Amino acid sequence: MKIFLDTANLEEIKKGVEWGIVDGVTTNPTLVAKEGADFKQRVKEICDLVKGPVSAEVIALDYEGMVKEARELASISEYVVVKIPMTPDGIKAVKTLSREGIKTNVTLVFSPAQAILAAKAGATYVSPFVGRMDDISNDGMRMLSEIVEIYNNYGFETEIIAASIRHPMHVIEAALMGVDIVTMPFEVLEKMFKHPMTDIGIERFLSDWKKYLEKVKK
Ligand code: E4P
Numbered sequence: 303m304k305i306f307l308d309t310a311n312l313e314e315i316k317k318g319v320e321w322g323i324v325d326g327v328t329t330n331p332t333l334v335a336k337e338g339a340d341f342k343q344r345v346k347e348i349c350d351l352v353k354g355p356v357s358a359e360v361i362a363l364d365y366e367g368m369v370k371e372a373r374e375l376a377s378i379s380e381y382v383v384v385k386i387p388m389t390p391d392g393i394k395a396v397k398t399l400s401r402e403g404i405k406t407n408v409t410l411v412f413s414p415a416q417a418i419l420a421a422k423a424g425a426t427y428v429s430p431f432v433g434r435m436d437d438i439s440n441d442g443m444r445m446l447s448e449i450v451e452i453y454n455n456y457g458f459e460t461e462i463i464a465a466s467i468r469h470p471m472h473v474i475e476a477a478l479m480g481v482d483i484v485t486m487p488f489e490v491l492e493k494m495f496k497h498p499m500t501d502i503g504i505e506r507f508l509s510d511w512k513k514y515l516e517k518v519k520k
Pocket of ligand 1 (some may be wrong): 304
């Protein structure tokens with residue numbers, strides 16, 4: 303399972319990359335706006351740091367506009383993956399871009415039907431939004447598992463990115479169903495390290511070691 307960070311914050315990405323467990327990054331207009339940085343410059347900085355797939359989203363909603371923006375974004379770095387919203391024009395753009403060898407990530411996917419269309423268009427990645435489904439009292443994990451099953455049935459090559467992840471249990475459930483990638487906020491990645499028994503264990507080992515040193519000194 304690959305781990306992507308869902309952020310445009312360079313400090314977070316640096317930390318994740320230094321831990322050696324981050325394979326890529328996803329961004330969206332909200333995350334970039336939060337950083338207040340120049341969009342293209344920030345995409346370049348993230349690519350240079352992570353040296354893996356970095357999703358950057360188009361703003362246009364019409365086919366021509368999306369393809370134009372996608373080509374510009376793809377020219378920033380070999381690592382750029384162009385994020386395209388799940389609409390008829392978006393799917394048409396994905397088909398064109400996949401023929402040109404530009405990598406795409408179909409975003410804002412909320413149903414298996416939409417995920418089928420993304421795979422048919424030749425998307426490199428598809429991003430089902432788990433947490434936002436849960437937010438409206440729908441079962442985000444069920445949607446994800448249906449997409450995994452359908453993709454396995456047909457051997458679709460599009461990789462599934464479990465997105466809109468809220469907590470480590472989302473990560474575990476996605477991993478149990480064999481999802482290719484989970485993209486998560488930095489704070490979820492931090493929480494994955496945590497277990498109270500680990501903290502208690504470290505504390506106990508250190509205090510026993512201290513006692514031993516005091517004893518051998520005597
Ligand atoms: C996916 O690529 C999106 O950036 C993302 O996961 C959105 O999640 P949110 O629901 O936490 O905004």
